[in-house]
Structure formats: C-alpha cells, structure tokens
Amino acid sequence: MCLGIPGRIVAITHADRLMAMAEVSGVRREVNVAPVAGNDLEALVGQWALIHVGFAMALIDEEEAAKTLQALQDLGEAQETLEQMASSAEALA
C-alpha cells in the first residue's frame, strides 16, 4: 500500500484546492497536487507524477513512469490500485 503509481496530469480542476485531473493507466481520477505544485499550477499539465493515495508526491519523467508502471503491473500492484480507485467511486455513490 506504500507504492505510488505513475499518472499524467491532464488538467487543473480546482486551483484553490490544488486539485487536478490525472490519467492513471487510462483511468481518470482527481488528485491533489500540493506536494509538487510550485508557483505555476498550469505548468503541471502534461507532466508525469507518482501518485499515492490521491496525491501527486513527486514529478517523474516519462521513461521512469513507464518503467515504474511495468514494475507495478508485474507485482499486481497497478491492478490493485485501479480496483481501489473503483471501490472509492462506489463508496461515494
């Protein structure tokens, strides 16, 4: 449960709350970008981040993102994370 999963930030959704839309393995999920925000939120759009329990914890490059995702898939962790995202959607319904 301690491993982050790579996701690409595709849009800023609530600048005041530092929330952005990220795409994680084809799934869209709103995440908090406070840890990586810096001064220019819009500059995050298009970047890859390591996302852990809904927070973008570190910016990474695309190659690192691909390698990390592969490692997580091999461990079954990527699927587990995507299931957890789905169960969250259910919990909120």
Added chain:
Amino acid sequence: MKFASEFRDPVAARALLSAIARMADRIGASRDRPVHIMEICGGHTHSIFRYGLDKLIHDGIEFIHGPGCPVCVLPMARVDECVEIAERPGVIFTTFGDAMRVPGHRKSLMQAKSAGADIRMVYSPLDALELARRNPGREVVFFGLGFETTTPSTALSIQQAAREGLTNFSVFCNHITVPEPIRALLDDADMTLDGFIGPGHVSMVIGVHPYDFIARDYGKPLVVAGFEPTDLLQSVLMVLTQIAEGRAAIENQYARVVPEHGNPVSLAAIADVYERRPSFEWRGLGEIDASGLRIRAKYAAFDAEEKFGIGYAASSRNVPEIEGCCCGAVMTGKMKPPQCPQFGTGCSPEMPLGALMVSSEGACAAYWQYSGIRAAE
C-alpha cells in the same frame, strides 16, 4: 524461474547478479556465514519473492524481511478500536482496502461491515473528505494508517477540512514512522543485521538523512532503493561494496525520484498537523519509542481519538496476540514464514490468522503467493 521472460532487462539482472557474487566472495560471505541484509519495505519483500531474487542471488546473501508493511505491524487492539468507532451510530468509517481483513479480537473491519456497520473502502483520504461534504448529518472517520509516504495525504486532508470548516470529518491517526523501528532492531541483541535496503517511496517524502544514525551510530550501510528488480539488485551490490570497503554510509540508488532532503511541502504538512507520541505499539515488535504520530491539539476537532474517546491513549495496552502465531519472530527475521506452525494450515491469505498473511506485502503472504512458482523450480 524462466529467467529471460521474468526480467524485463535480463542482461542487466544477470550482470548485477554476477557482480554481487564476486563481491560476496570477496567479503567471504557463504551459506554458513551469510551477510544479512534487511529490506525494510513490504513492497521490496513482495518484489524479492515475485522474482525469486533470494534464490537467484549468491548463497552468502540472506534477505531479512523487515517491518515495513503498515498493515502487518498493526496490532489487534488498533483494529478493535476501528471496529468500535465504526459501530457508533451515525458513523461512516472509511479505510484503505488493505486494512479490511486484518483480524481483531472480536472481528475484522470486513466482518463488522457484513454485520451492518457502515464501513467503506476508499482509495484516498480525499474521498473521505468528499463523503463528509456530501453527508453533513453523518460523522465521517478516516483510518489514517501507513508510513511517511502516506502521512502527508492525511495531513493535507486535515488542513483542507480545517480550511473548509468541516465539522463532521476526523482522522483516526495510527501513522507510524520507519527510522525508529530500525533503531529498535539494531538495539536488539538477537539480531544480526549487516546492512539495509531503504524504502524508496518513504524517502521520496523524508529524504535520506533521517537514516544517518544507522551509519553514524551503528556503522551499518543503508541504500535507498527503487522497486524494479534491477534497482533492488543494484542496491544490494551497493551495500556489499560498502561492506567490502569497510565503509558505512547512507546512499541513494533511487535518486531519479528521491531528493536528498525529501519533499518540503509534504514535510511541512506533517509537521503542522502531527506530533510524535511518546511510544507506539507494533505487532510483533512491541512498544517502540517515538515511532507513532498523533494529531496536534490545534487540530483536535479533526482527531477521532478526541471525538470518540477511543484510541491509543485511552486503551489498555498489551492485549495478547493470537496463540500460536509467530508473526513477531518472522517480522524480526528470526523465523522464515514456512517455519510457523500455522503457515498454510491455520493461516492462509483467505483466512489470515496473522497480519503478515493479509497484505501482499507481508512476508507470509508473499511467500505463500509465490510458493507454487517456487515448488515448480
């Protein structure tokens, strides 16, 4: 193990394995006199079993599986407290899915849910916040569990709840920290540890310096490592190289993600919201000084311990663990999972008796999950 198909980069893995073998020979490590390297993180434990690294690596290297799986070190009493809160009328109890099947004395969260408590699995504390916004008439409690990687998420969520003035959101804080149990293990006279592999994603938050004492005071190397199998092998090689050169330092194999000083925003949020408890109980390891966090008084309105009068400070300590369970011995590396008499008989991932069987990061579950692959070798 079908070597080439298992490793994405078999050439690199092979080269690292032979470099490790040369270094192990150079320092005289052998099956009878092995070098003990503890991988602290459960994610690393899972990787080691997934790739059979413990089998592929030189005989003289023994992996000791560390306490870095937050679900595995959660004492039964904490689960009991979660159930107690969840059973209160009006409460929506939210938790990461990993904690659902950890056995408590009366029941697990999963069993409490079946019995009617409103317990919901969420991916993020942000989802608990959203539930609180949508259900103003209900008390939404989030089970804050995990190491430094996860701690910023609940700290930032509490700060957000405070900004919004939410009055029906609280966190049941059971966050723990990595460096302190390592100190406890190093102080344990029964343990022989020659070096450590540090959790990469924890250091992404805290950086590498919280481990300085390991090299400085105990003279042991630690290398912060990434999660790919070649990262792990490279890190083992770095530990062995230090041993061969008679050095002890904290090194960073995962510098592409881990900044030396960690993440300043996350660290500031943790410092603002949390303070250290004098000590905290770990399953299998007992009470460890300053190893747990609690919510500071200024955020008391978001502290489930304060709201419900339930929690670490209120509970009686030393609730005995289940009879016949060897989790403590496995967790301190004194016993391998299959040596536990419960392994596979009284305890399996479907019906876990001990917490090490619950999460895929627990040594027993990892051992169990890949035992078929192992038997076929």
